[in-house]
Amino acid sequence: MVAVDLGGTRMKCGLVAADGAVLHRETRPTPREAGGRAVLEALLETVVELGQKAAADGHRVRAVGVVVPGIIDAATGTVGAENLAWAGTPVLAELKAAIGHDQHVILAHDVRAGGYAELRQGALTGTTNSLFLPLGTGIAAAMVVDGSLVSGDGYAGELGHTRFVNGEAAELCACGQWGCLETVASAAALARRYGVRTGRVVDGSREVLELLAEGDPDAEAVWKEAMAALIDALVLYTTLVAPTRIAIGGGLVGAGETLLAPLREGVTARLTFQRNPEIVAAVLGEEAGCLGAALMAWDSVTAEESGEQPV
Amino acid sequence: MVAVDLGGTRMKCGLVAADGAVLHRETRPTPREAGGRAVLEALLETVVELGQKAAADGHRVRAVGVVVPGIIDAATGTVGAENLAWAGTPVLAELKAAIGHDQHVILAHDVRAGGYAELRQGALTGTTNSLFLPLGTGIAAAMVVDGSLVSGDGYAGELGHTRFVNGEAAELCACGQWGCLETVASAAALARRYGVRTGRVVDGSREVLELLAEGDPDAEAVWKEAMAALIDALVLYTTLVAPTRIAIGGGLVGAGETLLAPLREGVTARLTFQRNPEIVAAVLGEEAGCLGAALMAWDSVTAEESGEQPV
Incomplete structure (x- = not known):
């Protein structure tokens, strides 16, 4: 085909x-x-x-x-x-x-199709409640709920456009809302926010990750803000839909454990009565x-x- | 039976x-x-x-x-x-x-069973993506997604225990998390928060609603905080799961349009690309x-x- x-x-x-x-x-x-x-x-x-x-x-x-x-x-x-x-x-x-x-x-x-592939042949194989969350230029989610990929008549899964930044720190998103997850935690947002903070133009999130590895304090600051919003989003999703596994994809997952370890630690620290989901890297790229x-x-x-x- | x-x-x-x-x-x-x-x-x-x-x-x-x-x-x-x-x-x-x-x-x-009844014989009849949200002593949600009531192996729907109060205003919830929707927008929270604010013990949310109708400024303040958190929660749910109808139940829905009108207005004002759900009262009590x-x-x-x- x-x-x-x-x-x-x-x-x-x-x-x-x-x-x-x-x-x-x-x-x-x-x-x-x-x-x-x-x-x-x-x-x-x-x-x-x-x-x-x-x-x-x-x-x-x-x-x-x-x-x-x-x-x-x-x-x-x-x-x-x-x-x-x-x-x-x-x-x-x-x-x-x-x-x-x-x-x-x-x-x-595209993201639901990617989630379907991860569910059938990738990181979500065997799950009935799970989440595929690619962090790329934008952020959207593919939700697997009670064994099926959720469609919501085509409208479901816009986790990237839910508000996880409040007060004066909230920026206007391309979608017209304020403080969306995508404005701080997408690959594009990392590069843009580093640029705004330092006045330096960087070559995408890849360079921000390199600066982070070198201990650059501005890279650390924008990274921490992204992690905080992502942890909020994963805790919320876990509370509402109870996934057993969350597969992170998109360009940012190239950061590997630099990304995944703080997400696991942050989510685990926040949950009380909820099931604690595995947080893994998506595998199909x-x-x-x-x-x-x-x-x-x-x-x-x-x-x-x-x-x-x-x- | x-x-x-x-x-x-x-x-x-x-x-x-x-x-x-x-x-x-x-x-x-x-x-x-x-x-x-x-x-x-x-x-x-x-x-x-x-x-x-x-x-x-x-x-x-x-x-x-x-x-x-x-x-x-x-x-x-x-x-x-x-x-x-x-x-x-x-x-x-x-x-x-x-x-x-x-x-x-x-x-x-109990809330999923109530949602099942509303779906089969009540306010959600004929919907395939919808939400039953009773505001009572606590808050939980029954989610209808792509035609089915969501279970999440028994763990889904805890919208009352997602964080919609941030910073110093966040209170500790009985679930062990901070700033949960339930801490400001449940019937119990309205009565408790009015009491803390004024030093007066009131007879449940019913009395707070009576004071609100009389123009009591403290009742207005706790009500506005509840409405703001509820609007946040409904916008988030709409963005993530795209319901066409939301049925509010529980004791607070006794407030009728005092509750429903500001929720409709607040949600409509916040949405940009999402489908705008109908917001109605549950009917089965x-x-x-x-x-x-x-x-x-x-x-x-x-x-x-x-x-x-x-x-």
Whole structure:
């Protein structure tokens, strides 16, 4: 099947077999600057061309899975995604029109798709209540509750846009709210906040982590603020939904135990009556979204063939 | 069937027919002061006596539903409930031993059972993503996510024990954490906080609401603090799980629009990209828990007879 992880700067594309084996992979630019229509056309062209490539290689395409960083309204198949310049864009209908009605189309949230992959083949295998939390440019969560990945009609999981910074320290978030987790604890926020604090422009969160390792006090300060907000968020999630395992992903998890150890310690110190979740690193890395798209699409085909409703 | 809503001060008991009709109801005291063993024995005695009464009246008892204000470990059937002096108490096993193995036994969290009743026959009918939030002596939530009531192995829904008061204003909660929603926004907290603020002992939240209606400035102050924390909690829940409807229950909902209107206004003002949930009053009142226990038990019997797994 054809899988596309459509990000704000590039599309990660693949042809994936039923067992999850990747037969082909490529990356294309996302023409974000040219506007939402151009992004949609680039996506449709990519999906059609990958289908042609699969056919030329002797494969039959059964399904197409596309994941996007935005809110997909489950009732209408329209997408709102600031990073793709989409607002109410009828992506599902356009995909179906472009590829024909003999193929399944799965359109899913990138983080939920990544969570699905981690649940099926990664760090969350075997769990029934768990959380996939990638800390990248933004922060969103894939929630596994009572054995299922939560959709909330496409709206669930926006832990990055819940308030964990209060009072004068709260900054305005791109979403229009104040003090969101994403404004202090995303990879982008670390770099930005270090820059604001010191007047120095750094090369992303990677450089902040290097400075942290060298004992730079400003890097330590922004890191501690990020950790405090993350601990608040994980305690809250644990109290509300009782996960047994939390898998942290995204760019920041490259910090390894520098990230995970204080999160474990901070969460454990705060819990009283709640179950204490394991806190681990996600394992599928950047491919989680694309693999999740493929797995969702394959499962949809399988469910139909067995007479069940597609998921 | 036999239904018991076991509270910290009294047990609300009933005999309920398959269609939800209440054939008999009675209330007994909970011997909380005599300790956890006495509470358990009183429960077992009640369940047995109600079964005998049903038999004497010519009814066959098919199932027993008991709801409790505590955490029921789904794997072991043990209960931890401070209000019942229970810690790791093997309630499910004792119930099964007392009533015999030809009857279904459902042991459920009181608020989740109330939410189940509101979902099946009350304010949440027809929803697939919604929230039942009773504001009583304590605060807990029943979460409906993607069409199912969330259990989290018995641990989910503790919205009352998430932190919505920060800094020096945060008080220690009975759960051992600081600044929990329950410490400012429960019916008990309103009365207690008014008392601390004024030095006057009031007759529960009812009197605080009366003082509020009279324009008492101290009542207004504690009310505003409660509203602010509740708005924070509802915004957070909406961002994370995207309910379409929120039903507020418990004693405080007696305040009607005095409670609901500022919650609606406050939540609407804060949301940006999220779906705006309806905020309504729950409709089943104090009987929700007992009715939920009965509905759960009946559904368990029905599911078994149709060959499905009991829920």
